[in-house]
Amino acid sequence: MRISDFIARAITQRCALVWCCVAALAATCITIFITSLRLDSDVLNILPGSFRSVQGLKIYDRDFAQTRELTFALLCEPDDVDKLEDFAPAFAERLRQQPWCTRVLAGSPMETPDGIRDLQSIAVPLLLSLEPNVFNQTMSILQPQNIRDRLHRLRQQIEAGSPRPEFELSFDPLGVISPALKPFAESTAIEQEQPLTSPDRTMRVFLAVTNQPSISAFDCQRLMRRVNAFRITAREGWGGGPLEILITGRSAYVAEISLSMRYDIVATLAGSVLLVGSIFFVGFHRWLPLLGMGFSLLLSCLVALTLGLLIFGRLSMVSVGFCAILVGLGVDFAILTFGRYQQARTDGESHGQAIATSVAKLGRAIFFGALTTAVGFLALVLSGSMGFSQLGVLIAIGIFVAGLFMCSILFLFIRERQPPVRRDWIFEVVRKYVQWSVQRPAPMLIFSSAFLLLLTAIGFSPVPPLHFEASARSLEPKNSRASLALQKIMQKTPMRWEPVVAIVRASDQQRQHDDWQKIAAHWRDLQVAGKIKSFSTPAALCLSPNSMQKNREQLSTINFPAAREIFEQTLDAEGFSRDSFAPAFTLLDNLQRLLDPTAPLPSWRNQLPKSSSWWFLVDRYFAHDPLLTMGFVTTNEPVSTHAQREDLGRNLLVAGIPMILTGWSYALADLLPWSHRQLLIISALMAFFDVSLLAMLYRNVRLWVIQIITLAFGIGAMIASMKLLHIDLNMLNVLSFRLVLAIGVDYGIYVVLVWQKTREIEHDVAGVVKPVLLAGLTAVAGFGSLGLARNPSLSSLGIACAIGIFWSLVATIFFTLPAMAAAEPKAWRETKIDI
Numbered sequence: 001m002r003i004s005d006f007i008a009r010a011i012t013q014r015c016a017l018v019w020c021c022v023a024a025l026a027a028t029c030i031t032i033f034i035t036s037l038r039l040d041s042d043v044l045n046i047l048p049g050s051f052r053s054v055q056g057l058k059i060y061d062r063d064f065a066q067t068r069e070l071t072f073a074l075l076c077e078p079d080d081v082d083k084l085e086d087f088a089p090a091f092a093e094r095l096r097q098q099p100w101c102t103r104v105l106a107g108s109p110m111e112t113p114d115g116i117r118d119l120q121s122i123a124v125p126l127l128l129s130l131e132p133n134v135f136n137q138t139m140s141i142l143q144p145q146n147i148r149d150r151l152h153r154l155r156q157q158i159e160a161g162s163p164r165p166e167f168e169l170s171f172d173p174l175g176v177i178s179p180a181l182k183p184f185a186e187s188t189a190i191e192q193e194q195p196l197t198s199p200d201r202t203m204r205v206f207l208a209v210t211n212q213p214s215i216s217a218f219d220c221q222r223l224m225r226r227v228n229a230f231r232i233t234a235r236e237g238w239g240g241g242p243l244e245i246l247i248t249g250r251s252a253y254v255a256e257i258s259l260s261m262r263y264d265i266v267a268t269l270a271g272s273v274l275l276v277g278s279i280f281f282v283g284f285h286r287w288l289p290l291l292g293m294g295f296s297l298l299l300s301c302l303v304a305l306t307l308g309l310l311i312f313g314r315l316s317m318v319s320v321g322f323c324a325i326l327v328g329l330g331v332d333f334a335i336l337t338f339g340r341y342q343q344a345r346t347d348g349e350s351h352g353q354a355i356a357t358s359v360a361k362l363g364r365a366i367f368f369g370a371l372t373t374a375v376g377f378l379a380l381v382l383s384g385s386m387g388f389s390q391l392g393v394l395i396a397i398g399i400f401v402a403g404l405f406m407c408s409i410l411f412l413f414i415r416e417r418q419p420p421v422r423r424d425w426i427f428e429v430v431r432k433y434v435q436w437s438v439q440r441p442a443p444m445l446i447f448s449s450a451f452l453l454l455l456t457a458i459g460f461s462p463v464p465p466l467h468f469e470a471s472a473r474s475l476e477p478k479n480s481r482a483s484l485a486l487q488k489i490m491q492k493t494p495m496r497w498e499p500v501v502a503i504v505r506a507s508d509q510q511r512q513h514d515d516w517q518k519i520a521a522h523w524r525d526l527q528v529a530g531k532i533k534s535f536s537t538p539a540a541l542c543l544s545p546n547s548m549q550k551n552r553e554q555l556s557t558i559n560f561p562a563a564r565e566i567f568e569q570t571l572d573a574e575g576f577s578r579d580s581f582a583p584a585f586t587l588l589d590n591l592q593r594l595l596d597p598t599a600p601l602p603s604w605r606n607q608l609p610k611s612s613s614w615w616f617l618v619d620r621y622f623a624h625d626p627l628l629t630m631g632f633v634t635t636n637e638p639v640s641t642h643a644q645r646e647d648l649g650r651n652l653l654v655a656g657i658p659m660i661l662t663g664w665s666y667a668l669a670d671l672l673p674w675s676h677r678q679l680l681i682i683s684a685l686m687a688f689f690d691v692s693l694l695a696m697l698y699r700n701v702r703l704w705v706i707q708i709i710t711l712a713f714g715i716g717a718m719i720a721s722m723k724l725l726h727i728d729l730n731m732l733n734v735l736s737f738r739l740v741l742a743i744g745v746d747y748g749i750y751v752v753l754v755w756q757k758t759r760e761i762e763h764d765v766a767g768v769v770k771p772v773l774l775a776g777l778t779a780v781a782g783f784g785s786l787g788l789a790r791n792p793s794l795s796s797l798g799i800a801c802a803i804g805i806f807w808s809l810v811a812t813i814f815f816t817l818p819a820m821a822a823a824e825p826k827a828w829r830e831t832k833i834d835i
Helices: 003-013 015-036 052-063 078-096 113-121 123-128 132-142 144-159 164-171 177-187 217-233 250-284 288-312 319-346 351-383 386-406 409-413 425-439 441-460 481-492 509-528 545-557 560-574 578-593 615-621 642-652 664-670 672-698 701-724 733-757 761-788 792-823
Strands: 069-075 101-105 203-210 244-249 500-505 534-536 628-634 659-662
Touching: 003 015, 003 351, 003 409, 015 288, 015 409, 052 500, 052 628, 052 659, 052 664, 069 078, 069 250, 069 481, 078 101, 078 203, 101 615, 113 123, 113 164, 113 177, 113 578, 123 132, 123 177, 123 545, 123 578, 132 144, 132 177, 132 545, 144 164, 144 560, 164 177, 164 578, 203 481, 203 615, 217 244, 217 250, 244 250, 244 481, 250 288, 250 319, 250 481, 250 761, 250 792, 288 319, 288 386, 288 409, 319 351, 319 386, 319 409, 319 733, 319 761, 351 386, 351 672, 351 733, 386 409, 425 441, 425 761, 425 792, 441 701, 441 792, 500 509, 500 642, 500 664, 509 534, 509 545, 509 628, 509 642, 560 578, 615 628, 642 659, 642 664, 659 664, 664 672, 672 701, 672 733, 701 733, 701 792, 733 761, 733 792, 761 792
Parallel strands: none
Antiparallel strands: 069 203, 069 244, 101 203, 500 628, 500 659, 534 628
């Protein structure tokens, strides 16, 4: 028994059993889907994970506490700058009191007494970690005569009216703290360049660390609900004009992206269903088959999503566009099978016979159409992007399932007794066009060839250029409040461009110290040579156990009781109050305590208070694992080309030190060859697959050449349209070319296979061109609905695919058909034969 007869018999004679199987399948999928659903809102999973720069971004997001940092900014009118200055401390204090906030940075720590005290508390471990010769030179300051000379000199400078000695006495009265902190100040200079007040004083910036348990989508949403509630009440006490409160940060981005996923699912799916359903109804004027098509597509989506969850464990932000794409593609099969079914019923066949005829006549074409489309989407696995790999696998599964359901379940919604078909104006128009193009192919062939050739020439010519956007903006959500806030902050504050980040993981503390000393020395040479603008490293905070032990032994040469006595006597002699110099006495006590060999070596991590503002700086360098650190390099100009990335990769690396260079701009520049490879090599492989498949299917050189030219016209016109409409390529919508090759070839397959075997052009070819036209329009609608998505990568991919599929459809109808008629002429009416 043929498969088509088996399906027809099951639908007509075992209808209840088929419905039970469908219900069981749906119930199983729903149960698995609900219990296993997990969403992945990490935008980095859109990028190929095999690149070290992308891996570095993931390490940065996963392991460094800075990802839990939110940036607040107050923006006022120019006339209210004085009021903003008065309001800022109250806002900062109110921010500190929030239960979700652990630390707030409202200004430079060096400008506050607490910040100075915290810095003094870590002086001893930093002092011990100095190079032995520098340490010995520094400790010589504690010689009695040096103490007398220093305090006397500072007293004279104070009497001369200089303000600096007063700060020096309060911060470092003994003169040993400044040398200990000098490496710290030098290595973190780049971080001190970031002001928290705009030059025109209309903006004040505050940094806050939150206590959210994780950076997951739901935790970020929960946090941002509380933050937005604080935003509403945060203006209390403000007496000026409009005051804008801007909030940005990783948590804000993740919350918006995850919420936009829900919108994208609803908007794109609803838009796709509405457009596709409208096209189907206009084409066939039937409600029940339209309902059956929707049910079959919904079940296809459910099956594919369930299998996707079982395969991947979670669904990414890109795969939410899967449903809209599948609706646009899967409906092709419904249009083809139902259109052929209607034609069979018009020819006088019974319900069961019409089902068998529809499946038998178009089953082969649907199979190969699904195959080329599935292969095109499966090729997304080669992109290396987890998000697009998921999208490709889901649609590949869904398209095969949709093809199966449209050849079976769809017929459950078709009544055996149907009302007579009204006059079909679409078919009449199509029939007249097919008749004209078959009987007189030359005019349409000449016109379409000239027009498509012109577009193809524009597409493949270097003028006008097709711009390529290698910017993080192509990955940011549309109209994102966090993104807009960041843009305003960057416009108002003289911030440098994004630095290159170097991530280093050491095996132990001594290796960490040695590595960063070598890196800092190498980068200093690059800075002197003018190859980089500036840099900052955690070198000063990466303590050397070896140096600390050697320097500890040198402490035994210092007479601390004598130094303390001389210090007290000199303070009295110079007229200073001993109480004002309590930190200096504490420092001497801490150093003297280290003379005991059983006393543990001090650690700045244990001595720096957890509430200290200096942790904002520390967290930029150190991950949760103290042996995982990173440094920053500011380049002479923003990194935007792969050549710049190559130069930095050669210059910044240090032999023998495993280092990952990353940063958004650096990573995007690193991915430029990958995106070009996706555009050229992978698309070429897809084209080779199409060419080979068409050769096996057609076994006719002339028809094969016509189809190849059609594909070239479709891609060329697509590129020309993107140029003329100023639609830029980015690293993600370059994937659209392989998809257009996979989907666009289907329309030619449907038409050419029928042309090869039919002898009744009016009945068969005109009968298939109408479904192909409707199928193409529904595919355009399905992909075009992705333009409603807030996810820019999904939106740009959908728009590019919609343009490409449209031109593939145009080329098939207006070039392929007349070209076949010219190459292999057939009479308009001949005796009909079975295929």
